[in-house]
Amino acid sequence: MGRWLKPDVYPLIAAMSFVTGMCVFQLTRNVLMNPDVRVSKSNRQSAVLENADEGQRYSQHAFRRFLSTQRPEVFPALNRFFSESGNK
Helix, strand or coil: CCCCCCHHHHHHHHHHHHHHHHHHHHHHHHHHHCCCCCCCHHHHHCCCCCCHHHHHHHHCCHHHHHHHCCCCCCCHHHHHHHHHHHCC
């Protein structure tokens, strides 16, 4: 395997593995938890589902609730450094 696989390909393999894992996670999450996906026969028989509470739980998951409490900054320490030095 080491003869035909060059070392500079390893970062590409790592990136593609990560992206493939993210895609598999999102597809699995949608199939199992999305209220608009109807896998079971009993759900497919109804034309319109009245599931506003289930849709709210799906869209406002724990990670989104956590992010809504955080400030939208990429580098908070760097932002504070430059904003405090400009006020002096």
